[in-house]
Amino acid sequence: MKYALSFLAVIALVLIAWLGSQIPGMPYIFGVAFPYLAIAVFLGGFVYRVVQWAKSPVPFSIQTTCGQAKSLDFIKHNKLEAPHTTAQVVARMALEILTFRSLFRNTHAEMHQGPKITYESSKWLWIFALIFHYSFLLIILRHMRLFLNPVPFWVQWLETLDALFQVGAPTWYMSDVGILIGVGFLFARRLTNVKVRYISLLNDYFPLVLIFTIAITGILMRYFLRTDIDIVNIKQLTVGLAALHPTIGSDIGAIFFIHLFLVCALLVYFPYSKLMHMGGVFMSPTRNMKNNSREVRHLNPWNPRILPHSYAGYEDEFREFMVDAGIPVEKELPPQKDEE
Amino acid sequence: MYNKRTVIPGLAIFVLFVTLPLWYNGLSAGPIPKPELPPNGTKECVAPASEMRDNHMVLLNEWRDSVLRESGRSSVSVGGKEYPKALQLACMECHSNKEKFCDDCHTYASVKPYCWDCHLTPVEAASKKETH
Ligand code: HEM
Numbered sequence: 001m002k003y004a005l006s007f008l009a010v011i012a013l014v015l016i017a018w019l020g021s022q023i024p025g026m027p028y029i030f031g032v033a034f035p036y037l038a039i040a041v042f043l044g045g046f047v048y049r050v051v052q053w054a055k056s057p058v059p060f061s062i063q064t065t066c067g068q069a070k071s072l073d074f075i076k077h078n079k080l081e082a083p084h085t086t087a088q089v090v091a092r093m094a095l096e097i098l099t100f101r102s103l104f105r106n107t108h109a110e111m112h113q114g115p116k117i118t119y120e121s122s123k124w125l126w127i128f129a130l131i132f133h134y135s136f137l138l139i140i141l142r143h144m145r146l147f148l149n150p151v152p153f154w155v156q157w158l159e160t161l162d163a164l165f166q167v168g169a170p171t172w173y174m175s176d177v178g179i180l181i182g183v184g185f186l187f188a189r190r191l192t193n194v195k196v197r198y199i200s201l202l203n204d205y206f207p208l209v210l211i212f213t214i215a216i217t218g219i220l221m222r223y224f225l226r227t228d229i230d231i232v233n234i235k236q237l238t239v240g241l242a243a244l245h246p247t248i249g250s251d252i253g254a255i256f257f258i259h260l261f262l263v264c265a266l267l268v269y270f271p272y273s274k275l276m277h278m279g280g281v282f283m284s285p286t287r288n289m290k291n292n293s294r295e296v297r298h299l300n301p302w303n304p305r306i307l308p309h310s311y312a313g314y315e316d317e318f319r320e321f322m323v324d325a326g327i328p329v330e331k332e333l334p335p336q337k338d339e340e
Numbered sequence: 341m342y343n344k345r346t347v348i349p350g351l352a353i354f355v356l357f358v359t360l361p362l363w364y365n366g367l368s369a370g371p372i373p374k375p376e377l378p379p380n381g382t383k384e385c386v387a388p389a390s391e392m393r394d395n396h397m398v399l400l401n402e403w404r405d406s407v408l409r410e411s412g413r414s415s416v417s418v419g420g421k422e423y424p425k426a427l428q429l430a431c432m433e434c435h436s437n438k439e440k441f442c443d444d445c446h447t448y449a450s451v452k453p454y455c456w457d458c459h460l461t462p463v464e465a466a467s468k469k470e471t472h
Contacts, residue, residue: 039358042358043355043358043359046354047351047355050347050350050351051341051347051351054341054342054343054344054347055341055342056342057342058342144360144361145449145450147360147361147365148360148361148364148365149365149369149370149448150370150447151447151448151450152364155450156450156452159450159451159452160452166454168401169397169398169400169401169453170397170398170451171454226394226395226398227394227395228394229394230390230393230394231449231451232372232373232393232445232448232449233393235448235449236369236372239361239365239369239370240369241361242361242362242364242365242369243365243367243368243369244362244367245369250390279354282350283347301342
């Protein structure tokens with residue numbers, strides 16, 4: 001049901017863009033107004049979310065570790081699993097972001113007769129998540145050819161690398177196949193793994209369907225529905241967007257507006273969804289803190305400021321009252337001077 | 341806000357990356373390619389110009405497959421003249437200035453067809469003729 005709903009939502013978006021862009025004048029709304037709006041919401045929302053996170057205090061020292069912390073010299077310290085210096089934290093964070101080490105540890109739990117539960121290493125999630133994320137990154141970097149003029153040399157390198165198999169014309173990209181397989185697996189996993197399916201929400205299915213449809217429309221546009229897809233003409237619009245005076249030359253096929261509108265929807269959705277894990281991974285205290293709680297005391301930032309108050313100071317403050325009440329004091333009151 | 345000294349530079353780098361096209365292009369869209377018309381004075385292409393702009397690579401691919409895999413070495417007639425279904429013997433016959441025609445668009449759109457690894461550009465073909 002939840003996944004069917006996400007398909008419906010994406011189909012509705014496709015129809016809006018398809019029919020909408022056919023109305024005269026509307027290409028400017030879909031090709032200029034929405035992209036600017038979307039990028040503004042994306043950037044603003046992203047920064048807002050990160051600032052909100054940065055404002056939240058971290059009361060405890062809560063790194064996740066799965067190795068020996070730094071201790072006595074003869075006990076071998078596991079530098080990556082229990083990072084002790086900033087450099088080690090950066091190294092662990094970089095490996096997490098570039099190679100998804102935590103997903104590499106993914107296990108698959110199963111109930112057997114007995115009842116007995118078994119945990120088995122399961123690398124599928126890791127490998128398909130890697131394929132998906134790297135394909136996505138490669139596609140976005142390659143898309144820079146539409147926005148940068150002159151096109152920098154590294155874009156050309158990525159294109160050559162991605163099209164290494166030189167199949168067909170326009171040449172097939174590995175990342176196009178990669179992103180479809182990747183999203184396909186991540187979606188199928190949510191449907192077929194009962195435990196994951198039980199906890200999956202509309203907000204888990206929707207981004208997958210949306211990204212899948214973006215990739216499909218892009219692939220359709222490049223290889224199959226090329227009518228009115230003149231990249232030179234499209235680039236005049238996209239570079240124009242970046243130069244802040246966009247123009248739409250001759251007609252552009254509806255498939256382009258569908259692709260673009262779905263991307264706008266993704267950009268607007270991004271800051272308010274789980275996709276914020278892109279910024280969140282850097283902000284998560286379980287990964288960005290040092291495991292040095294044995295040397296450095298972690299202070300809870302919302303602790304009230306309480307100054308030390310010694311007994312001598314306490315007596316100084318209340319001596320008169322204590323004497324009045326007949327409580328013994330260590331230091332007597334100064335002798336009273338007669339007022340006469 | 342905590343950890344200002346890492347969060348703010350981090351955010352700044354992120355915003356710089358996202359806005360790369362804005363400052364990389366310096367707010368200028370740059371020159372638009374103007375492919376040169378065939379120097380031999382022909383007025384028509386193998387298909388209407390707008391269709392060629394969208395689909396010429398698909399057409400070339402179809403031609404290549406039909407010639408090499410199905411031995412369909414037929415010819416097309418453009419404006420009364422017959423041209424073999426070929427890259428060098430048709431397209432480059434009319435669009436003989438590759439650098440000012442094909443490359444003009446391709447540099448703009450960052451496409452670098454690998455066809456010229458094997459096929460000769462008109463300039464290369466001319467220099468080959470001289471040496472033999
Ligand atoms: C989330 C961001 C995006 C994703 C995942 C995405 C995905 C894709 C994919 C998979 C393709 C197939 C060909 C290729 O891999 O290059 C494609 C093509 C294309 N995309 Fe995107 N796209 C995105 C954003 C955009 C944006 C913002 C624009 C323009 C404003 C755009 C315009 C195009 C065009 C014009 C093509 C056809 C390229 C060609 O014919 O060579 N895309 N897209």
